[in-house]
Amino acid sequence: MAQAFKRGDRKRLSALLPQAKGHPLEPWAAYWELKARLDEASTQEVRAFLNRYPATYQEDRLRNDWLLLLGQRRDWTTLSDEHQHYRMRDDRELRCYFLTVELLEKGPQASASIADEVRKNWMAMKEADDGCTLAADRLYFTKQFKALDIWRKARLMAEHNRPRTARNAVQIVSPADASHVNDILAKPLPFLNKQIAAPSKAKQELVVLALVKLATTDTDKAANLLRDKWRPYLTAEERHWVWGVIGRQSAMRLEDEALSHFARVANDKDLNDDMLGWKVRAALRAGNTPKWPVVESTISHMSAEARKDPTWIYWYARALLAHKKVTPQIQQEANALLESIAGVRGFYEQLALEELGRKVTVPARPDAPTADELEAARRNPSLQRALYAIGMGLRSEGVREWNYGTNLVDAQGKAGMMSDRELLAAAQVACDNQVWDRCINTSERTRTVIDFEQRFPMPHKDAVIARSKTINLDPAYVYGLIRQESRFVTDARSHVGAAGLMQVMPATAKWTARKIGLNNFTPNQINDRDTNIAIGTGYLKLVLDSFEGSMPLAAGAYNAGPSRSRRWRAPNDGTGPVLEGAIWAENVPFNETRDYVKKVLSNTTNYAALITGQPQSLKAKLGLVGPRSASAPAENLDLP
Known part of the structure; x- marks a missing residue:
C-alpha cells in the first residue's frame, strides 16, 4: 500500500x-x-x-x-x-485560510495582530500558495496591507527565483502588470536597458524587481544601473532595498565591496532581517578586526524576533565589549546578554559560556526514567506504531508518527504535550530500540534538564574509536560529524545518493577506498557499518590534513566539497585576513553548510567533554582561519 x-x-x-x-x-x-x-x-x-x-x-x-x-x-x-x-x-497555508475566515467575519475591524500574522506567514513561504495569497489580497482590499507590503513580497520572490509566487503578489496590487513579471525576471537586463523612465509607481516597482533579479547574477551591473540610470526614478526606500539585495549578494560571495554597498543604505529600517544579517557577517569579516560599531548598529535595527536569536545576541554582546571604553554599565549589559544564552545546547550558547570565562562540561545527569515511566512510553500507541513502521522499513512514516506522538500526545496517548520526564522516557525507549535519530531528537526537546548520554550517544563505540585512533583522528570529531550526518542511522541515504553512517557519496567512496588501500571495494559495501566507518574516517582525515588540521574548514569541505571550502577561506596569496573560526563559520554562504559546520563543531565539543571527562573549549576547536600557510604541506587538490 x-x-x-x-x-x-x-x-x-x-x-x-x-x-x-x-x-x-x-x-x-x-x-x-x-x-x-x-x-x-x-x-x-x-x-x-x-x-x-x-x-x-x-x-x-x-x-x-x-x-x-x-x-x-x-x-x-x-x-x-x-x-x-x-x-x-x-501548516502556514492552512493558518492563512483560517485567518481569512476571521477577516471575512470582521472585515476592516479585524485586529492588527491578524495582519501581522498573515504578513509573517506569507513572507516566509517561498512556494506559491493559495491560502496566504488569498489572505493578503483580502487585507489589501480592506486597506490593512499597504501596496509596499505586497511589492516587498514580490521583491523577495524575485531574489529567490520564484517567478510564479512573485507574479501572484503583483496580481494583487497591479493586475495589469502581473503578466509581464515572468518575462522581466527571465531577462531583467534587456528590460532595464529598454526602459527609459518609470512613469508610475507600478513601473517603478517592476524596475526594482528587475534590478533585484539582476543582482542575483551580476552585482556590478545591478549596482551600475542603479547608480547611473535608475537612481532619480526610484524612492529612497526602493533604492535602499536594491542596495540591500546587492549588499547581501556581494556578502554571500565574500566580496570586499559588500560593506560599501550596504553603506549606500541611509536607513537600515528599510532592510529586512536577512539583509541585516548579511551586513553583520560582512562587518565581522572586514579585515583582521571586525567593524564592531557596524555590527552593533545593524543588529539594533533587526526586528525584536530576530534579536532573540542566539547568533545575534552573542555578536551584539561581543560588539558591546569591543567599545574603546567599556564602562561597568556596558559590561553588565553584555554579561547579561551572554548569560541569557550561555550553556551547552548549541554553538553560540557554548561560545557565550566561554566568553563568560567558563568551559563546556557535562551537565549533571537527571534521574533515569522509572520503570513506570518507561512502561507508559512503551504503551503509547503512536510510539508503538512509529517503532513498528521504522522496523519494517517505513522510516519516513515512522519518524512522522514519532514526532507527532512526542509533540502532541502525552504518555497515555491523549492530546497534550509531553513533560520532560515523559520525553526522557520516550527517548530512552528509542535508544533501547537503537532508533538513534528519535532518541536524540526527543531528548533534545527537554526544557529544564539535559541528559547528555541520550543527546550524544556513542553507538558502535569500539569500531569508531579504534578506527579513529588508528589514523590519528579525534573520535569526538568523528562522532560530532556522524551525529549531524546520519543520526547513526546505518542505512541512511540522502536525496543525492550519500549513504551510511558517514553519508559518503559513491564516487568519493571509490576514490577513498583506493587512497586508504581498501582492496576489492564495491559500491554495495557502502552501507556495511565497518566499511562505511573506514571510508568515512579515511576521507575525513585526508580532508582535515589538506586543510592543515582546521576542523571548521574540514567540516565545510565534508559537507559542500573541498573546492568550496578553499574558496571560502582567505585568498591563498597570504594577504587575506585571519579570522576567528566562529566568524569564518558564520560567513559560510550556504545556509545548510553554515548550520552544518556550527553543529558539527558544537557536537564535537560536547562529545569531547563526554569522552575525556574534562572541560572543553569550542573556541580552541574553531581556531583561526586565514590564508594557507606557505610552509604547509602540498595540498591534496584531487580530493573529491
Missing part, C-alpha cells in the same frame, strides 16, 4: 485495504486509501475516518489535508467548524 500510494494507484489501494484490517499500521493503510481520493470523498466518509482513528497522527494529518481542500473550495463554514479540532497547527 505504501508503494501504491507513492504511485497514486487508487484502485490498488482500495483493493488492498481490507487486508490491512487489524494490522498494527492499519491507520496508515486507511489514511493512504482515503487521502488518494480525498478530492472526491464525501464529508461523511472523512468524518467517519476521523472518528475511527481519534488522537492519531493519521487523524490529524487527514484533517490537515481536508482543511486545505476546504480552503481551496472556499467552504469557510466547514473549515471553521473543523479547524478547532486540528492539533498540529504547523
Whole structure:
C-alpha cells in the first residue's frame, strides 16, 4: 500500500485495504486509501475516518489535508467548524485560510495582530500558495496591507527565483502588470536597458524587481544601473532595498565591496532581517578586526524576533565589549546578554559560556526514567506504531508518527504535550530500540534538564574509536560529524545518493577506498557499518590534513566539497585576513553548510567533554582561519 500510494494507484489501494484490517499500521493503510481520493470523498466518509482513528497522527494529518481542500473550495463554514479540532497547527497555508475566515467575519475591524500574522506567514513561504495569497489580497482590499507590503513580497520572490509566487503578489496590487513579471525576471537586463523612465509607481516597482533579479547574477551591473540610470526614478526606500539585495549578494560571495554597498543604505529600517544579517557577517569579516560599531548598529535595527536569536545576541554582546571604553554599565549589559544564552545546547550558547570565562562540561545527569515511566512510553500507541513502521522499513512514516506522538500526545496517548520526564522516557525507549535519530531528537526537546548520554550517544563505540585512533583522528570529531550526518542511522541515504553512517557519496567512496588501500571495494559495501566507518574516517582525515588540521574548514569541505571550502577561506596569496573560526563559520554562504559546520563543531565539543571527562573549549576547536600557510604541506587538490 505504501508503494501504491507513492504511485497514486487508487484502485490498488482500495483493493488492498481490507487486508490491512487489524494490522498494527492499519491507520496508515486507511489514511493512504482515503487521502488518494480525498478530492472526491464525501464529508461523511472523512468524518467517519476521523472518528475511527481519534488522537492519531493519521487523524490529524487527514484533517490537515481536508482543511486545505476546504480552503481551496472556499467552504469557510466547514473549515471553521473543523479547524478547532486540528492539533498540529504547523501548516502556514492552512493558518492563512483560517485567518481569512476571521477577516471575512470582521472585515476592516479585524485586529492588527491578524495582519501581522498573515504578513509573517506569507513572507516566509517561498512556494506559491493559495491560502496566504488569498489572505493578503483580502487585507489589501480592506486597506490593512499597504501596496509596499505586497511589492516587498514580490521583491523577495524575485531574489529567490520564484517567478510564479512573485507574479501572484503583483496580481494583487497591479493586475495589469502581473503578466509581464515572468518575462522581466527571465531577462531583467534587456528590460532595464529598454526602459527609459518609470512613469508610475507600478513601473517603478517592476524596475526594482528587475534590478533585484539582476543582482542575483551580476552585482556590478545591478549596482551600475542603479547608480547611473535608475537612481532619480526610484524612492529612497526602493533604492535602499536594491542596495540591500546587492549588499547581501556581494556578502554571500565574500566580496570586499559588500560593506560599501550596504553603506549606500541611509536607513537600515528599510532592510529586512536577512539583509541585516548579511551586513553583520560582512562587518565581522572586514579585515583582521571586525567593524564592531557596524555590527552593533545593524543588529539594533533587526526586528525584536530576530534579536532573540542566539547568533545575534552573542555578536551584539561581543560588539558591546569591543567599545574603546567599556564602562561597568556596558559590561553588565553584555554579561547579561551572554548569560541569557550561555550553556551547552548549541554553538553560540557554548561560545557565550566561554566568553563568560567558563568551559563546556557535562551537565549533571537527571534521574533515569522509572520503570513506570518507561512502561507508559512503551504503551503509547503512536510510539508503538512509529517503532513498528521504522522496523519494517517505513522510516519516513515512522519518524512522522514519532514526532507527532512526542509533540502532541502525552504518555497515555491523549492530546497534550509531553513533560520532560515523559520525553526522557520516550527517548530512552528509542535508544533501547537503537532508533538513534528519535532518541536524540526527543531528548533534545527537554526544557529544564539535559541528559547528555541520550543527546550524544556513542553507538558502535569500539569500531569508531579504534578506527579513529588508528589514523590519528579525534573520535569526538568523528562522532560530532556522524551525529549531524546520519543520526547513526546505518542505512541512511540522502536525496543525492550519500549513504551510511558517514553519508559518503559513491564516487568519493571509490576514490577513498583506493587512497586508504581498501582492496576489492564495491559500491554495495557502502552501507556495511565497518566499511562505511573506514571510508568515512579515511576521507575525513585526508580532508582535515589538506586543510592543515582546521576542523571548521574540514567540516565545510565534508559537507559542500573541498573546492568550496578553499574558496571560502582567505585568498591563498597570504594577504587575506585571519579570522576567528566562529566568524569564518558564520560567513559560510550556504545556509545548510553554515548550520552544518556550527553543529558539527558544537557536537564535537560536547562529545569531547563526554569522552575525556574534562572541560572543553569550542573556541580552541574553531581556531583561526586565514590564508594557507606557505610552509604547509602540498595540498591534496584531487580530493573529491
